[in-house]
Amino acid sequence: MNVTTCPSEESADRFVLELERDGACFHGGLALPISEALTVILAKWPDGRAGTRIAGDGELARLLGSDHPVGMAVAVLADAPVRPVRALLFDKNDRADWSLGWHQDRTIAVRAEADLPGFGPWTVKQGIRHVEPPFAVIESMLTVRIHLDPVDVGNAPLLIVPGSHRLGRIPVADVEAAVARAAVFSCLAEVGDVWIYRTPILHSSHAAEPGRRRRVLQVDYAAGDLPAPLEWLGI
Numbered sequence: 001m002n003v004t005t006c007p008s009e010e011s012a013d014r015f016v017l018e019l020e021r022d023g024a025c026f027h028g029g030l031a032l033p034i035s036e037a038l039t040v041i042l043a044k045w046p047d048g049r050a051g052t053r054i055a056g057d058g059e060l061a062r063l064l065g066s067d068h069p070v071g072m073a074v075a076v077l078a079d080a081p082v083r084p085v086r087a088l089l090f091d092k093n094d095r096a097d098w099s100l101g102w103h104q105d106r107t108i109a110v111r112a113e114a115d116l117p118g119f120g121p122w123t124v125k126q127g128i129r130h131v132e133p134p135f136a137v138i139e140s141m142l143t144v145r146i147h148l149d150p151v152d153v154g155n156a157p158l159l160i161v162p163g164s165h166r167l168g169r170i171p172v173a174d175v176e177a178a179v180a181r182a183a184v185f186s187c188l189a190e191v192g193d194v195w196i197y198r199t200p201i202l203h204s205s206h207a208a209e210p211g212r213r214r215r216v217l218q219v220d221y222a223a224g225d226l227p228a229p230l231e232w233l234g235i
Contacts, residue, residue, distance in 0.1 A: 017185070019077055023165035024187070024197035030069050031146045032192035037063055038146070042217065045089055050098050053109070053126045054087040054235060061235040064219055070194060074142055074221045077196060082142070085109065085232040086220040092156050092208040102161075102175050102204040105143065106132050108220070109233035116227060128233060133226070135169040141199040141222050147189040148215035156208040158187040158195065158216075165198035178202060 019025040031038065041060050045052050054060060064084040065071045075082050086109045092098065107130040113122055118134040151157045161182045164170075170178055179202060187195045197203075199220060208214045219235075226232060 017162065019196065019198065022162035023201040024160055024162065024185075024195060025077070026187070026189075027073055027194040027196065028190070029192050030073055030194040033069055034063050035148075035192050038217070039148070042089060042148075050090070050096060052089040052091070053128050054089060055109070055128060055233055057087075057235055060087065064235065070144060070146065070219070071221070073194070074144060074196060078142060078221070078223055080223040082221040082223045083232075084219050084235050085141075085222045087235045088218045090214075090216045090218060092214040093212070094210060097207045099207045100205045102179050102202055103172075104138075104164075104170060104175075104200050104202060105220075106135070106138060106169070108133055108137065108222075108226075110226065111231045111233050112229075114229050116230060119230070131230075135200070137222075137226070138199050139165075139168075140224075141220055143197055143199045144219045144221065145187070145189075145195045145197075146217040146219070147191060147193045147195075148217065149213055150191060151187070151189045151214055151216075153186060153188070154209040155212045156205050156214045157189070159184050159204045159206075160187060160197065161185075161202040164202040165200045167200075167202075169200075170202070175202065 017024050017026060045054060061084060066075045109128050109130055113129050119131050121132060123130045145158060161179055161184055164178060167178065189195065222232060
């Protein structure tokens with residue numbers, strides 16, 4: 001299966017994407033060994049929402065750790081011990097569907113607010129403290145998307161701009177121009193497939209087609225600690 005690029009008419013095999021060069025890589029079936037356990041764990045959390053932020057779930061944290069396939073793959077790519085520091089469950093369906101404009105992920109979830117240089121502004125999302133850290137923190141992170149439903153071109157695939165992870169922090173006003181200058185890849189997937197990308201990569205997605213469902217568990221991984229007294233929230 002080819003990955004369609006837009007707005008151009010080009011296409012590229014998803015297996016040729018490389019993490020360092022393109023900012024993303026594909027791992028077919030990586031999450032299949034944990035899919036049954038994942039389904040049971042996620043059933044505890046609300047579905048049909050634009051994004052459910054998951055915290056305080058030790059079972060999920062263990063399943064995503066370095067002793068299991070997904071965490072192990074991330075550790076190899078990072079060439080360092082990593083741990084999952086944030087998880088969101090996205091569930092697009094007829095009851096809750098949305099599109100997402102082009103952007104970079106710039107915030108992290110932490111246990112408590114602290115006044116440190118370079119950290120801010122602060123926000124609260126679903127009762128969880130989030131902050132925009134110095135961009136070097138974002139650049140050091142990896143984000144994983146575990147697919148719980150098939151994702152073809154009509155089922156709201158993640159769209160990415162390969163190479164944009166190397167552009168640094170892009171001002172919001174300059175994002176559309178950066179996208180217009182580049183090829184855009186659709187991250188297609190089957191159940192159990194995993195996409196891993198550099199957290200700063202430019203990305204977006206459309207709404208799913210009527211009658212379709214697209215569930216994705218998105219997990220941020222990081223190596224090392226935040227400067228004290230800040231602490232990663234974790235999962």
